[in-house]
Amino acid sequence: KAALYSLEPAVRRQALRQLGTRRVAEAAAEITGRLEDEEPSVRFQAATALGRIGDPESVRPLTEALLRGEKDDLARFAMFTALNQVGRQNPATWPAIVQSMIGRDPEHRDLAPLVLRETYDPALVTALSTFSLSPEVSLPRRLIAIGLLADLHRQLPPWKGEWWVYHPVNQPPPKKSVDWTGTQEVASTLRRLLESGTGEIRTAAIEWIGKAEITSAAQDLRTLFDRHPDVETHQKVLPVLGRLHDTNCGPMVVALLDTPGSSGPLLEIALETAAEVGSPTNHLTPLLAASIAALSTNAALTLPQAVKSLEVLGRLRDPAALGALTNRLQDTNLPVAVAAIRALASAGGPASTLLPALQDPRPELLHAAVAAVGSLRGREAVPRLIELAGRTEFREEAFRALAAMPDLRALDLFVDHLASENFSLRDLAAQALGSLRKEALPRLEQRASTLKPEVLAAVQALYPQDDPAHKGPLFASQAAVRRPEDYLAHALAHPGSPLNGQRLFLNPSGVACVRCHRSLDAGGDVGPDLGGMGSQFDRRTLAESVLWPSKVVREGYLQTVLELRSGDTVAGLIKGESAESLTLRDAQGRNQTLPKTDIVSRKTSSLSLMPEGLHAALSPEEFTDLIAYLESLKSSTRGPFADPPKGFLPIFTGTNLSGWNPSGGTAPGWEAKGGILERGTTEEDLPTGSSIADFRLQLEWRWADAPRPETFELVDGDGNPARDSQGRPATRPALGAGEGGILVRGFAKAAIALSCRPVGSGDLPGYRTDPGSPKEVRAGVLPRRQADRPIGAWNLMEVVARGDKVTILLNGDEVVHEAPLPGLPPRGPIVLQHGTGRIQFRNLFVQPLE
Missing domain, CATH: 1.25.10 (Leucine-rich Repeat Variant)
Known part of the structure; x- marks a missing residue:
C-alpha cells in the first residue's frame, strides 16, 4: 500500500x-x-x-x-x-x-x-x-x-x-x-x-x-x-x-376502416395494422379484407391511402378481395394501377387478368405486369413476353418471367442467354433448359453446329448420362472450354488491373459482385463485406474463393433451402424470422418474406449462396483483373493526420487553409475539415501562398464520388491519340469519377493530371498533346503504366522537381522518370487543380531541395 x-x-x-x-x-x-x-x-x-x-x-x-x-x-x-x-x-x-x-x-x-x-x-x-x-x-x-x-x-x-x-x-x-x-x-x-x-x-x-x-x-x-x-x-x-x-x-381496426372521415395518418396506420394482424391467414383475414376492399373504392382516398389499401389486400391474400384488385389493374392513375398489379401477384390471383396490362403503353405499369405474370406462372402470356424480351428496356424482366415457367416456345431465348455476361441470367437459362431437356433435344440438335463453344458446353452439360443425346449431333464434337484451373493459373501468373477489376465488380449486367458484396462504400450485404480482404487473404485464396465458393463457407453465410407448398424451392440467407414468417435474402440481394404456413421443409445447405461458375462469363484476363481488385482492398493504418516523413514539412494543417492562396488563406469551394482538403463541383485552383524552386512533394488523394461508367480515348506509346483498324479514335470503357491536377511551380502547361483515364494519373497532357513539343518530350511525360488505385481508395503520389525535369511516383511505382519540361519557370507555387468530380487531398508534405 x-x-x-x-x-x-x-x-x-x-x-x-x-x-x-x-x-x-x-x-x-x-x-x-x-x-x-x-x-x-x-x-x-x-x-x-x-x-x-x-x-x-x-x-x-x-x-x-x-x-x-x-x-x-x-x-x-x-x-x-x-x-x-x-x-x-x-x-x-x-x-x-x-x-x-x-x-x-x-x-x-x-x-x-x-x-x-x-x-x-x-x-x-x-x-x-x-x-x-x-x-x-x-x-x-x-x-x-x-x-x-x-x-x-x-x-x-x-x-x-x-x-x-x-x-x-x-x-x-x-x-x-x-x-x-x-x-x-x-x-x-x-x-x-x-x-x-x-x-x-x-x-x-x-x-x-x-x-x-x-x-x-x-x-x-x-x-x-x-x-x-x-x-x-x-x-x-x-x-x-x-x-x-x-x-x-x-x-x-375494422371500425376505423369502416368509419367515413378517419384521419389520414390514422387510416394508414389502421391499414398497416390490418396487414400485420391479418397475415398469415387467420379468422380475422376475411373480415379485414372485406373492409379494405370496400375502402379501396372510396373516391375520397388520397393517393397514398389508395395505394396502401391495395398493397394491404395483396398481403392479406384473401380470394374474396381479388375482384377489388382486378378492377384497378388499368386505373388511369399510374401508381394505383401498379399497386393493383403487384397486389394481385402477391395474392396469387389469376394471371389471365393481367394480359390487358401487358399491352398497356405505360412503361412503369408494363414492368410491373411482366414481373407479376412471371411470379404467377402465366403461360398464356408467353408470346407477349417473348415479344417484350426483344425490347431493350424489358429484356431482362421478360426473360426472368419466361425462365420462371419454362416453355418450349422460348427455347431460342434460353439458348441465347447461356452466353450472357450476367451469371444469374445464364444460370436461369440453364435451369429452364434443364426442365425442358427431353422436349428440347431435337431442336437443340438442329442448332448444335451453330452454337458457340461455351454455349455448346453448357447445353451438353444438360445431358450427362443420356445415351441417345450422346449418340446424336449434339455431341458430334466436344466443346473446348476453359477449366477453373486455367483461370487460377492465369491469375497467379499475371498482375492484372485493379481498376478494370473494379469496373467488372461494379457492373450490374456482368458478374455483378456488387449486388451481394460491399467494398469501398458501395454494394450489397448478402455476402461478406470485402473491405480489407486483401490484407486477410493471399492472391491464391482470393482466386480460389471465386472459382470454388463452396470450398470453404464461413458461419453466417450458409444458405437455407426452403421447400414450399407450391412445389417451388427458395434458397437464401435468413435475414429475419418471427413466429409467423421467415425472411430470406437471395443471391440477387432481394428480400423475400414467406409465411411459415407456406413452408413444407427447411434445411441448411453446405453450399455457398455464391454460385459456382461465375468465372465462365469472364476471359482469363478479366478474371485476373477482378482478383487484382480484390487483392487491392487492403486495410490502411495511415490516417489523415500522419507525421511528415523525415526532412519534409507539412503544407496543410488539416483544419484550415493557412499557407495557401495569396489572397489571404481563403479559396471559395475548397474546404479543410478533419485532415481532408476537398473541392466540390466547380473548377477552382488552390495555390500555395509562397513560391518554391526545386522540391519533393508527397501527398495523398482520392475520388470521393461513386464511380460511373465512361468511355475514354486511348493513347499510343508515343503519347498520340491511338487509332483502331478503321482509323477511328480507339476507346475503352472504364470507370470515371473526376479530373484534377497538380501544377508544378504554377506553370499551366506543367499540370500533372489526376484522373481515371487509361493513360494513368501522372500524365502531363500540356506537353504530351503539344504538337510543337519534341517527340522525346511527349514520350517522356507519358506514364509508364496506370498505377492508380481503385476509385474511392487513397493514392500516394510523390513529385520531384529538379531544374526543368520532373519525376513522378504513384503508389510506389515510378510512372514518369526525369521528364524534361521545356519552359518550366525556376520558381513558383504548388497549385492543386480541380476540374470535375469531388477530389480529396490529405497529408501534404514538401521537402525543399534548394
Missing part, C-alpha cells in the same frame, strides 16, 4: 494492479484516493482495482469521479465498468447506482446505459422498476429508466457463430428472444406504467412494449385505446398492437 504514494506513476500503477488482482479489500479506501491521481493511467488502474474488489463503499467515489467529467476515455471506461462490477457483486447497491447514474444533469445521461449495460440481475430490475414508477422522480429521469428497464425484458440467444471472420460486427444484431427470471417483472412494470396519469410516461410505455414485444400487454393496450378516444393515443397504440400480432384488436 505504501507504493500507492510513490512519486513514480509506474510504481503506483503496479501497486494498484497487484492490490486489485489480489482483491485486497482493506486497501479499498486508499485505492479510492487514487481516483483523483493526476496521471490518467493511474486513475484507470484505481477504478479497475475497485471493480475487482467490489466494495459497496466504492459506489459513491466512483460515481463522483464519473460526474466530475473524467476526460480520459480508458479511465472513464474503467470507472463505469467498476460500478457495474460492484453492483453485480453486491445487488443491494443497485438502487444507489441507479439513483446516482440516471443523472439530473443532461450532460451525464449517457452514463447510465454504460454502467447498466447487459446486466440481467433481478435486483437491478427491481431497482429500475421502483425508480420508473416513482412520481417523485423527475420526468426526464423516469423516461431514461423506462428505456433501460425495457431493454432487460429478454436476453440475447447464446452466440453460436465464429469470431474474427467476415466482420461479424457488421451483421444485423440478433433479436433478444430468451426469457429470464426478470422478464415477468419488466413486463408487469411497463403494463402498470400504461395507467400513468402522465402522457409522456404512457407514451414511453407504449413505445417500449412494442420494441420489447411484450404480448401480455395487448389487453392493456386495447383498454387504453378504448379509454382514450383521441386520435393521438390511437396512432400510438395501433402500430404496437400490429407489431404484437394481436388478432383481438380486429374489431377496432
Whole structure:
C-alpha cells in the first residue's frame, strides 16, 4: 500500500494492479484516493482495482469521479465498468447506482446505459422498476429508466457463430428472444406504467412494449385505446398492437376502416395494422379484407391511402378481395394501377387478368405486369413476353418471367442467354433448359453446329448420362472450354488491373459482385463485406474463393433451402424470422418474406449462396483483373493526420487553409475539415501562398464520388491519340469519377493530371498533346503504366522537381522518370487543380531541395 504514494506513476500503477488482482479489500479506501491521481493511467488502474474488489463503499467515489467529467476515455471506461462490477457483486447497491447514474444533469445521461449495460440481475430490475414508477422522480429521469428497464425484458440467444471472420460486427444484431427470471417483472412494470396519469410516461410505455414485444400487454393496450378516444393515443397504440400480432384488436381496426372521415395518418396506420394482424391467414383475414376492399373504392382516398389499401389486400391474400384488385389493374392513375398489379401477384390471383396490362403503353405499369405474370406462372402470356424480351428496356424482366415457367416456345431465348455476361441470367437459362431437356433435344440438335463453344458446353452439360443425346449431333464434337484451373493459373501468373477489376465488380449486367458484396462504400450485404480482404487473404485464396465458393463457407453465410407448398424451392440467407414468417435474402440481394404456413421443409445447405461458375462469363484476363481488385482492398493504418516523413514539412494543417492562396488563406469551394482538403463541383485552383524552386512533394488523394461508367480515348506509346483498324479514335470503357491536377511551380502547361483515364494519373497532357513539343518530350511525360488505385481508395503520389525535369511516383511505382519540361519557370507555387468530380487531398508534405 505504501507504493500507492510513490512519486513514480509506474510504481503506483503496479501497486494498484497487484492490490486489485489480489482483491485486497482493506486497501479499498486508499485505492479510492487514487481516483483523483493526476496521471490518467493511474486513475484507470484505481477504478479497475475497485471493480475487482467490489466494495459497496466504492459506489459513491466512483460515481463522483464519473460526474466530475473524467476526460480520459480508458479511465472513464474503467470507472463505469467498476460500478457495474460492484453492483453485480453486491445487488443491494443497485438502487444507489441507479439513483446516482440516471443523472439530473443532461450532460451525464449517457452514463447510465454504460454502467447498466447487459446486466440481467433481478435486483437491478427491481431497482429500475421502483425508480420508473416513482412520481417523485423527475420526468426526464423516469423516461431514461423506462428505456433501460425495457431493454432487460429478454436476453440475447447464446452466440453460436465464429469470431474474427467476415466482420461479424457488421451483421444485423440478433433479436433478444430468451426469457429470464426478470422478464415477468419488466413486463408487469411497463403494463402498470400504461395507467400513468402522465402522457409522456404512457407514451414511453407504449413505445417500449412494442420494441420489447411484450404480448401480455395487448389487453392493456386495447383498454387504453378504448379509454382514450383521441386520435393521438390511437396512432400510438395501433402500430404496437400490429407489431404484437394481436388478432383481438380486429374489431377496432375494422371500425376505423369502416368509419367515413378517419384521419389520414390514422387510416394508414389502421391499414398497416390490418396487414400485420391479418397475415398469415387467420379468422380475422376475411373480415379485414372485406373492409379494405370496400375502402379501396372510396373516391375520397388520397393517393397514398389508395395505394396502401391495395398493397394491404395483396398481403392479406384473401380470394374474396381479388375482384377489388382486378378492377384497378388499368386505373388511369399510374401508381394505383401498379399497386393493383403487384397486389394481385402477391395474392396469387389469376394471371389471365393481367394480359390487358401487358399491352398497356405505360412503361412503369408494363414492368410491373411482366414481373407479376412471371411470379404467377402465366403461360398464356408467353408470346407477349417473348415479344417484350426483344425490347431493350424489358429484356431482362421478360426473360426472368419466361425462365420462371419454362416453355418450349422460348427455347431460342434460353439458348441465347447461356452466353450472357450476367451469371444469374445464364444460370436461369440453364435451369429452364434443364426442365425442358427431353422436349428440347431435337431442336437443340438442329442448332448444335451453330452454337458457340461455351454455349455448346453448357447445353451438353444438360445431358450427362443420356445415351441417345450422346449418340446424336449434339455431341458430334466436344466443346473446348476453359477449366477453373486455367483461370487460377492465369491469375497467379499475371498482375492484372485493379481498376478494370473494379469496373467488372461494379457492373450490374456482368458478374455483378456488387449486388451481394460491399467494398469501398458501395454494394450489397448478402455476402461478406470485402473491405480489407486483401490484407486477410493471399492472391491464391482470393482466386480460389471465386472459382470454388463452396470450398470453404464461413458461419453466417450458409444458405437455407426452403421447400414450399407450391412445389417451388427458395434458397437464401435468413435475414429475419418471427413466429409467423421467415425472411430470406437471395443471391440477387432481394428480400423475400414467406409465411411459415407456406413452408413444407427447411434445411441448411453446405453450399455457398455464391454460385459456382461465375468465372465462365469472364476471359482469363478479366478474371485476373477482378482478383487484382480484390487483392487491392487492403486495410490502411495511415490516417489523415500522419507525421511528415523525415526532412519534409507539412503544407496543410488539416483544419484550415493557412499557407495557401495569396489572397489571404481563403479559396471559395475548397474546404479543410478533419485532415481532408476537398473541392466540390466547380473548377477552382488552390495555390500555395509562397513560391518554391526545386522540391519533393508527397501527398495523398482520392475520388470521393461513386464511380460511373465512361468511355475514354486511348493513347499510343508515343503519347498520340491511338487509332483502331478503321482509323477511328480507339476507346475503352472504364470507370470515371473526376479530373484534377497538380501544377508544378504554377506553370499551366506543367499540370500533372489526376484522373481515371487509361493513360494513368501522372500524365502531363500540356506537353504530351503539344504538337510543337519534341517527340522525346511527349514520350517522356507519358506514364509508364496506370498505377492508380481503385476509385474511392487513397493514392500516394510523390513529385520531384529538379531544374526543368520532373519525376513522378504513384503508389510506389515510378510512372514518369526525369521528364524534361521545356519552359518550366525556376520558381513558383504548388497549385492543386480541380476540374470535375469531388477530389480529396490529405497529408501534404514538401521537402525543399534548394
